[in-house]
Amino acid sequence: KCRLIACEEAWTIPEVAEELRLVSRGPSQSSDKLLVGGIYDADHDTTGYGKMGFLSGLMDVEERRLPEMNQYGVDMHLLTLTAPGVQMFDADTATELAALSNDRMAEIIAKYPTRFAGLASFAPHSPKRAAKEIDRVMTELKLNGLVVNGHTNGEYFDDPKFWPIFEAAEALDATIYIHPRGPSDTLKGPLMDYAMDSAMWAYGVEVATNMLRMMAGGVFDRFPKLRICVGHMGEMVPFFIWRINFMNSRAQKVGRAPKTQRSMEEYFKDNFVFTTSGVEDPLTLRYAIDRMGIENVIWAIDYPYQPMKPAVDFIENFACTEAEMHALCHGNAERVFRIA
């Protein structure tokens, strides 16, 4: 029996839920407003999200989450403040609620040290205060890494304003999990119909765009030891990496893209790891392992958005060597998220 550590497990606290409810009733034009309104303001729900039981699943640790983990043999959940985290709030509220959420997360881990680990939040729109929170959570709260959800106010991580965050994360060897959120105002256009605005398509486009901007923008030349984790089998990038590499190299040759020390494929292999969250497809997983290397692939459920049992069955029935199974189910997670 393999130790099972699930690494994209969503959670929230009442104060963040309440703030999101207020935002969902406010003037924000963010594409996340649909989903946030559905989940946090159920009596104004126009999306059906309010009927999927997400909110109770997010708020819960001991009623259902832990008993289900016991029932299905999931040893650990790596918790993350669910998308869009604190990023729809003003910088002050975001800074405050990130710290509160990190403290609450640390309390859960202190109570169940062998069952929960956690990714700390921060307010990207306040990079200097974010760097201070990163320092605090990694050295005092001893959390296991960091999480951020896609863009913040339409800005992406190739923007030097975010450098203080990467400096702190690299110096502390803290992995940053870039989790999706709805597409930014300039990206959302044709993505807002047919429920494409979130997990079906736009989430992947939003994160992959951020990833490519970082790689092509030279972020990993400046921060060579920075490690990024993404979910959803690498947000489509593993399947397109040959073409991304070929076209970026050609663009660099003709001066359309800035010169970088390494290629897109090298950055993706050296500075990224990714989880299987929300992609329970054995063929896709086998390709991703063979293409990107087993040391870069980590199992996750994406609870409560994905049910626990099917995700456990998927990985336990996956055809692979014993060494691959240990890497997928706990070995890589223990290394990347410093889990004992």
Ligand SMILES: COc1cc(C(=O)O)cc(C(=O)O)c1
């Ligand atoms: C924040 O709201 C979410 C919704 C869904 C969904 O299945 O609709 C998936 C995720 C996720 O992948 O974490 C998040």
Ligand SMILES: [Mn+2]
């Ligand atoms: Mn998720």
